[in-house]
Amino acid sequence: MTDRRGRGRPRDPETDAAILRAALELFIERGVEGTSMEQIAKRAGVGKLTVYRRWSTKEDLIAQAVEQTVSADLVPSPGDIEALDLHEIIEGVIEVAARMTATPAFRALTARMMGSAVSHPELMAVYWKHHILPRRDLATAMLRRAQRDGTVPPDADLDVLIDMMAGAVTWRVLQPDPPDAAGMLDFLKAVYRQVGLYRPSPEA
Amino acid sequence: MTDRRGRGRPRDPETDAAILRAALELFIERGVEGTSMEQIAKRAGVGKLTVYRRWSTKEDLIAQAVEQTVSADLVPSPGDIEALDLHEIIEGVIEVAARMTATPAFRALTARMMGSAVSHPELMAVYWKHHILPRRDLATAMLRRAQRDGTVPPDADLDVLIDMMAGAVTWRVLQPDPPDAAGMLDFLKAVYRQVGLYRPSPEA
Incomplete structure (x- = not known):
């Protein structure tokens, strides 16, 4: 060469x-x-x-x-969300998210991305495109299916719901005394339940 | 001297x-x-x-x-929330919040506070105590009253609801293309409505 x-x-x-x-x-x-x-x-x-x-x-x-660092593959795909059991998918999504968002690495990167949002919008633009948008598309697919299933109201503003879900997580991990993985799992279940995406298991 | x-x-x-x-x-x-x-x-x-x-x-x-810079007086007081019409109070809270959160100064300070959360926890601790906690107390008072009025479910986790509301706002203003004051007003109404704190006026 x-x-x-x-x-x-x-x-x-x-x-x-x-x-x-x-x-x-x-x-x-x-x-x-x-x-x-x-x-x-x-x-x-x-x-x-x-x-x-x-x-x-x-x-x-x-x-x-x-x-x-952020352009990792997402599981499940929007196709899975149409074909598979929504509750099972969401249990899986929440578990993966709880483990990831409780890590010091996620916390530290989230802080820096938020911190750069105004001073370096070009950095946020990259993060938005490669990390946020694919996850928003996934959340939209889950919420649309839940709307058809009747657990999310038909007139809900899905972008607002997604901002509430994603905002809750980013804000929670940046607070003093952030939760560990088990705490994040409970937190995420409460958040998903609040928007109509999660129902506790019958045995719980 | x-x-x-x-x-x-x-x-x-x-x-x-x-x-x-x-x-x-x-x-x-x-x-x-x-x-x-x-x-x-x-x-x-x-x-x-x-x-x-x-x-x-x-x-x-x-x-x-x-x-x-952040220790400004809050209106209304928790006492007001018990005594006055909750819907009127919330209309007022949302209007003040929309104007404040749409300013470049709020956006820039929010970004830096989030950005320092992990590297400089002592800064976040000050912000938490003087800016966040009084506002969380206010939100808790509003949500408790709404629980008694029946628009927020009695078993709702109020801390999670507050993280969703506050997280939605901080995350929304740090996204590319943040809303102006009118856009923030619509956004806040949708967020408050989602948790059961806001009902659109009858004429709307």
Whole structure:
């Protein structure tokens, strides 16, 4: 492989991964304002020029690091929601969400994303597109099915319901004394129940 | 008045106010990590030692600046909620909240408070005590009265409802393309209606 730029070594995927990892760590530890390209290079164990050769600003680099870390596959798919038992799907969704949202990593990233929303809207835009929107689409599919099943009122404003559900979670994890996974499970069940998406098991 | 510290001039309330104002502005613009005591002194038009004489860290100074800006009086009081017409009270609460939460200043401060929640829990603790808790107490009083009036279910978990209401607002204002005051009014009405605290006027 020839490096078209005519100098330096060809690009190394491991170097890129190390830089992205360092950028994400520093963003979470110190925020955008507390992070510099120099610190990212140092933590990744590369020279500053190696970083600048690929990313022209720390904002671009952090945005890509965020994009990469949040674009995980979602289970279930909107197709599943039509085909399978809604209550079982929701039990599964809540369990996965409780485990994820109780982690220090989720809390820390959520804080930084909220914190950057006004000063660095380009970061929130990436998070919105890759993390939030797919989850909102999933929630919309669940709520529409629940509307047909009669547990969510037909005239409910689904976007508002989703803001209440997602807002409750983000706000709860940023409060002093955030819940552990078991506490988040109870919290999520109460939230889902409030909007008409969850009914306690008969034996409970 | 004698300065007990034996040197320097007696403390000037206007200087203190200027330092606190500068600290709040810089915190909102640049976050905790992007703000230094030196910048605060410069913006306040005082020497660095003047700042250090009163506050030993930027975190202490920013915490006091936040405390001072958020501890505004709340209308209505919990007593009003018992004595007056609940629907009228809620119409008033929603209107005030819509105007406040649609301002760029509210958005920017909310972002920074959420952003500092994990890295600087002492800041969130101040915000929680002086801004959040009085508002939660107000919301609890409204929800208890609505429970007695029969529009909120008797077994509803009020803390979860409050997290959903407050979370919806903080999350909505940090999204790309946040609503203006009229949009926030509609949003808040939908949120309050969802939990059983708001019914549309008969003529609507």
